[in-house]
Amino acid sequence: MVKIVRKQVLNPSVTLLEVEAPRIAKKAQAGQFIILRLDEEGERIPLTIGDYDREKGTITIMFQKVGLTTQLLGDLNEGDAIRDFVGPLGQPTRPELGDDIKRVCVVGGGVGCAIAYPQAKSLHAEGIEVDVIAGFRSKDIVILEEEFKAASDHFYLTTDDGSYGEKGFVTDKLKALIEAGNQYDAVIAIGPVPMMKFVSKTTEPYGIKTLVSLNPIMIDGTGMCGCCRVTVGGKMKFACVDGPDFDGHQVDFDELMNRNSVYREREAQEKERHACRMEKLAHDMIH
Amino acid sequence: MPNMSLKKNPMPHQDPVVRAGNFQEVALGYTKEQAIDEAQRCLHCKNMPCVSGCPVMIHIPEFIAKVAEGDFEAAYQIIAQDSALPAVCGRVCPQETQCESKCVRGIKGEPVGIGRLERFVADWHNANATEKAVVPAPNGHKVAVIGSGPSGLTCAGDLARKGYEVTVFEALHLAGGVLVYGIPEFRLPKSIVQKEVDGLKELGVKIETNVVIGRSITIDELMEEMGFEAVFIGSGAGLPMFMHIPGENLKGVYSANEFLTRINLMKAYREGADTPIMDLKGKKVAVVGGGNVAMDAARCSKRLGAEVYVIYRRSEAELPARREEVEHAKEEGIIFKTLTNPVEILGYHNPDDRRDPKNGSVCGIKCVEMELGEPDASGRRRPIVKEGSEFEMEMDCVIMSLGTSPNPLIKSTTKGLEINKKGGIIVNEDGLTSREHVYAGGDAVTGAATVILAMGAGKTAAKAIDEQLKNK
Numbered sequence: 001m002v003k004i005v006r007k008q009v010l011n012p013s014v015t016l017l018e019v020e021a022p023r024i025a026k027k028a029q030a031g032q033f034i035i036l037r038l039d040e041e042g043e044r045i046p047l048t049i050g051d052y053d054r055e056k057g058t059i060t061i062m063f064q065k066v067g068l069t070t071q072l073l074g075d076l077n078e079g080d081a082i083r084d085f086v087g088p089l090g091q092p093t094r095p096e097l098g099d100d101i102k103r104v105c106v107v108g109g110g111v112g113c114a115i116a117y118p119q120a121k122s123l124h125a126e127g128i129e130v131d132v133i134a135g136f137r138s139k140d141i142v143i144l145e146e147e148f149k150a151a152s153d154h155f156y157l158t159t160d161d162g163s164y165g166e167k168g169f170v171t172d173k174l175k176a177l178i179e180a181g182n183q184y185d186a187v188i189a190i191g192p193v194p195m196m197k198f199v200s201k202t203t204e205p206y207g208i209k210t211l212v213s214l215n216p217i218m219i220d221g222t223g224m225c226g227c228c229r230v231t232v233g234g235k236m237k238f239a240c241v242d243g244p245d246f247d248g249h250q251v252d253f254d255e256l257m258n259r260n261s262v263y264r265e266r267e268a269q270e271k272e273r274h275a276c277r278m279e280k281l282a283h284d285m286i287h
Numbered sequence: 288m289p290n291m292s293l294k295k296n297p298m299p300h301q302d303p304v305v306r307a308g309n310f311q312e313v314a315l316g317y318t319k320e321q322a323i324d325e326a327q328r329c330l331h332c333k334n335m336p337c338v339s340g341c342p343v344m345i346h347i348p349e350f351i352a353k354v355a356e357g358d359f360e361a362a363y364q365i366i367a368q369d370s371a372l373p374a375v376c377g378r379v380c381p382q383e384t385q386c387e388s389k390c391v392r393g394i395k396g397e398p399v400g401i402g403r404l405e406r407f408v409a410d411w412h413n414a415n416a417t418e419k420a421v422v423p424a425p426n427g428h429k430v431a432v433i434g435s436g437p438s439g440l441t442c443a444g445d446l447a448r449k450g451y452e453v454t455v456f457e458a459l460h461l462a463g464g465v466l467v468y469g470i471p472e473f474r475l476p477k478s479i480v481q482k483e484v485d486g487l488k489e490l491g492v493k494i495e496t497n498v499v500i501g502r503s504i505t506i507d508e509l510m511e512e513m514g515f516e517a518v519f520i521g522s523g524a525g526l527p528m529f530m531h532i533p534g535e536n537l538k539g540v541y542s543a544n545e546f547l548t549r550i551n552l553m554k555a556y557r558e559g560a561d562t563p564i565m566d567l568k569g570k571k572v573a574v575v576g577g578g579n580v581a582m583d584a585a586r587c588s589k590r591l592g593a594e595v596y597v598i599y600r601r602s603e604a605e606l607p608a609r610r611e612e613v614e615h616a617k618e619e620g621i622i623f624k625t626l627t628n629p630v631e632i633l634g635y636h637n638p639d640d641r642r643d644p645k646n647g648s649v650c651g652i653k654c655v656e657m658e659l660g661e662p663d664a665s666g667r668r669r670p671i672v673k674e675g676s677e678f679e680m681e682m683d684c685v686i687m688s689l690g691t692s693p694n695p696l697i698k699s700t701t702k703g704l705e706i707n708k709k710g711g712i713i714v715n716e717d718g719l720t721s722r723e724h725v726y727a728g729g730d731a732v733t734g735a736a737t738v739i740l741a742m743g744a745g746k747t748a749a750k751a752i753d754e755q756l757k758n759k
Contacts, residue, residue, distance in 0.1 A: 023504065027503065037460055041554075041561055043553060086503070087502070088502055219545060222499055222694070222696070223526055224525035225542055226529065229529075231536060236529060255536050259536060259538060262565070
């Protein structure tokens with residue numbers, strides 16, 4: 001059991017939870033993730049470690065309420081507990097970037113910004129020059145603007161509909177920055193699969209190393225089932241142990257999108273079960 | 288006067304037609320009368336060949352004598368001296384190649400039903416015993432066990448009985464390893480595994496779930512920072528193999544590990560579970576492989592309402608699964624396509640509707656027929672492709688059950704731990720690895736094998752750890 005010590009609603013669909021998990025906080029590095037399970041009937045879901053505080057022994061997760069489990073998680077409050085919480089899992093990002101790196105562009109899409117943020121923060125803290133492009137559908141779902149500003153040298157915000165920041169997609173902005181002569185040693189793209197695919201396509205002609213953080217379906221997260229398998233450079237990889245970061249120019253994104261849709265119909269039905277499960281969860285907490 | 292019947296007392300079973308529609312245990316176990324009657328078939332041979340066939344050397348004739356007397360608790364106590372998991376082993380051990388293969392009664396007729404009697408005794412104890420386990424006096428030594436599968440639990444149990452302070456670290460949220468995620472409820476009810484795990488806790492064994500050794504904590508930290516004087520690695524062989532043929536990443540292709548984990552650990556077959564699994568009602572499923580895991584995956588698919596095919600590249604005689612499991616599968620209506628090997632998994636594509644949810648899903652499997660050639664290095668006749676024999680079958684789901692290998696995580700995060708070519712940890716006859724005070728056993732050493740062999744390895748290591756630490 002881990003205890004929720006802080007809850008912050010970042011926007012109508014994205015929630016931040018800080019939980020007490022000293023062992024994970026001690027080891028966590030940007031790019032790694034945890035797996036959690038809410039209760040006896042619960043499923044195991046992966047969430048990226050958004051931030052960690054080694055002194056306080058806490059780690060932060062940020063998630064979008066998209067299905068049953070994230071809805072239930074979003075309904076929990078400070079003082080509540082999460083039954084199972086395991087990590088840190090996966091490979092940290094930093095070693096993938098190499099030692100002689102001077103300037104990086106971090107690109108976040110929507111809730112992916114929650115995962116892009118710790119990347120920007122840790123690289124910036126290391127003294128690397130960090131540009132951030134954060135893209136959102138519209139103004140009402142913008143998150144972490146101030147945090148990004150503090151964790152970057154240049155910060156660019158785009159909205160698809162132009163309701164805030166610059167109008168357009170992150171790929172437009174990225175291309176413009178590269179064309180304007182900004183030299184990046186690497187681009188880190190985190191967001192919906194199509195966005196990561198198009199960022200990779202944008203950087204490919206310029207030969208800029210591009211890391212993407214993949215989000216396939218997972219169960220155990222320790223390499224024992226292959227549910228999270230992806231094709232990278234024509235080879236089968238397990239995202240939970242070999243990743244989740246991979247070279248975006250080598251990833252088969254269409255296959256990933258296909259595999260992520262396996263349970264789509266079932267996921268839609270789950271939302272209806274939300275109310276009765278919430279009651280059960282509350283009951284478990286009391287007893 | 289011994290019971291000289293040439294046949295074992297038959298085991299009562301759920302009717303095949305009924306059981307193919309539920310996840311309840313297939314074999315129902317002996318009644319008291321059947322157990323006593325079967326126990327009377329034992330001749331109490333002086334040289335006890337059966338004991339030599341048991342990897343943990345249970346005092347078989349002694350416990351059987353107590354069953355014959357009707358003193359089931361005494362029988363249990365005799366088994367418990369050597370086995371931490373009798374209710375499990377009585378169910379899943381391949382007794383036909385172990386204890387029962389050495390039974391003198393088996394020379395003319397059927398051997399004594401040792402496994403069935405062990406199971407009866409353990410179940411009787413679990414249902415009737417009231418006395419709490421006696422917690423041994425602590426001896427002041429701390430040992431860490433990595434993995435709560437059969438080898439880890441056995442090692443932990445043996446050390447706890449000698450007064451060691453034992454902590455078991457488990458990566459998943461439930462203890463038991465393959466006993467909880469792999470072997471289905473209808474062969475091994477999870478409540479039985481839980482009972483045996485609870486028994487270890489009563490002995491003072493601490494079990495910490497949700498800890499991935501190599502990520503959450505390293506072996507060096509266990510020893511240098513947390514004060515564990517010895518470590519036993521029983522992390523198993525959980526890394527699934529794939530065929531690397533086209534179509535293996537289509538929707539509807541599972542590894543057997545994933546399929547069974549969803550069903551057994553996550554209870555995806557139950558109405559209220561959050562973890563989804565493909566709806567297999569009225570669908571066609573191909574299980575590729577012929578081991579016990581393949582039989583488990585096939586029989587689970589059947590219970591989810593599918594028409595199930597087992598596709599195996601050698602002939603029926605070479606099926607690595609236990610005979611009993613193959614028979615059970617057949618009784619339940621599973622169809623065997625032997626001397627057949629997949630070369631491609633076929634996918635559905637609707638060019639007129641890109642949003643058709645069936646796009647990218649399995650719609651069939653392309654196979655070739657095989658024939659058997661000369662024996663290979665493993666001594667089994669090598670399957671050879673018959674030229675021009677390619678054919679296709681319609682399928683909705685394919686489950687790859689080709690075996691597993693040890694997970695590389697512990698190897699990659701522990702300096703100086705030597706590994707063989709197949710990824711198994713190298714150990715000496717005591718289970719000692721290339722690292723001082725670090726022992727290993729079970730599938731992490733041998734690659735995928737049996738529950739009882741893993742238990743034997745856990746026992747060997749516990750003995751070696753005890754000999755090393757008690758003189759410290």
